[in-house]
Amino acid sequence: MISADNRKDEYFKDLFFEYYESLCFYTYKYIPDFDICEDIVQDVFFNLWENKDKLDLSYSMKSLLYKSTQNKALNYIKSHEYGHKERLDNSVDMYFYSLATQQDEELHTENLIKEIDEVVTQLPKQCNKIFLLSREAGLKNKEIAEQLNISVKAVEKQLTKALSIIRTHLYEKGYFLLLFLIALYILND
């Protein structure tokens, strides 16, 4: 049991509260299912706890946590979708995973999310409805198409439209500058 008078236990608890949520969001980039994301991050902390006696408290845990979460997520994908490792490593999917995780994991700021929510309310009616069904309710394009009795193509069109409007709006507001700088940094690296 985690006891309060143990310094390492306290430290472990702090780490959990500091990183649990952002690690779940980070995992979501690999596996778009929050239940699985939470399971994976739980495993990461469980393993950390099992090895806590070996932990060096002076060492920054952040990169270790992200690295082990990434490993667990990739292992999950490999075992569930690819059967064995080599196939994923050489696949085009791996390219998109690595592209996605090049972005800073802490970019999901509350401000950005609020900003997005606001633009969404200004979208044309059908566009707004489809975007909310996709992003808020988490439906797949096919499910939205069935629900609204329209073609999958039409859903894709509306989603593209919504994302493009939001993107333009955010540019006007000065967002994405940071993203742009990071992209530049990665390219020049």
Place this chain on the structure above:
Amino acid sequence: MEDIIIRVLDGTATEQEKFDLKNWIEESEENKKYYLDIYQLWISSRLSSQKIDVEKAFLTLTNRIENKYNETSIKNRSRLRNKWLIISGAIAASILLIFSFRFFLLPDSDKEVNYSQIVAANENKQKVELEDGTIVWLNSYTTLLYPADFNKKTRQVKIDGEAYFEVAHNNEKSFVVDLGEDKITVLGTAFNVNNRSDNPENEVVLLKGSISLHLQGVKDDIVLQPNEKAFYSKAKKTINLESVDANLYNVWTKNKLVFDKEKLSHVIEMLEKWYDIEINCPEGEFDQIKVSFTVVDETIEQTLKVMSLVAPINYSIKGDIINITPK
């Protein structure tokens, strides 16, 4: 190319499309930037509706740690407290044996069963493994009762509320679910029972195998086939059989609520149970509207918002009073 991006994000792009997009991204810095922006929006907009309960997650973790390190002592303790009941969230999936139905009716004298053991679920669902290997999921506010000598000679349990059963097969001992006056007899099978004593109408849905339903006062037993739902009225002693997609009926055990062209009036009832709230809506108004959607960990506000998008309704939330009205 924009359509392909959406398909890649949706997970429905073909290998060729993914490859094309990869080439396009590598073509220019601008393209890469465009993709990353759209990707970022796609993820962020989904995250905005997600609320992760870190406190609860921490509790789950500490429980898991406790379980792992006190495994032996917990086992011993539960053996003392109760010889055979192990309540655990970590029971390996049981192998379901699908077996044909064998008619089995309890003699009247056997009806006096002393249900001395009780498992009751509060607002949280609970998973219980019985001594014979049968797994029972109890939905919120459901009570499972069983005799102290369960599995000695017979296997009989009583249910008030909603439960999903995966019964371990045993040719020698039928598994009997006591629904008050009515009974379900099974050998090895998976089914969902909704038998709330405050409900005039109750239902049994069969997912796998075969079961027979014995209603008091009804001469012939009703044998259910997979994907059949029996709807019965205790007071009127009437029973209706209906073909359903049975897999929809145990979704609650998976922490998910799935509606497939479900009557809105029924959906509202389910949501009341799911969220344990009361929803006011005009009687009979929503029987004609059918909706399809899934609830996972959305808050009631988020769910109502989605409903108002797919169905012609308005809603209002004032404190814990929720009103739904036709548009």
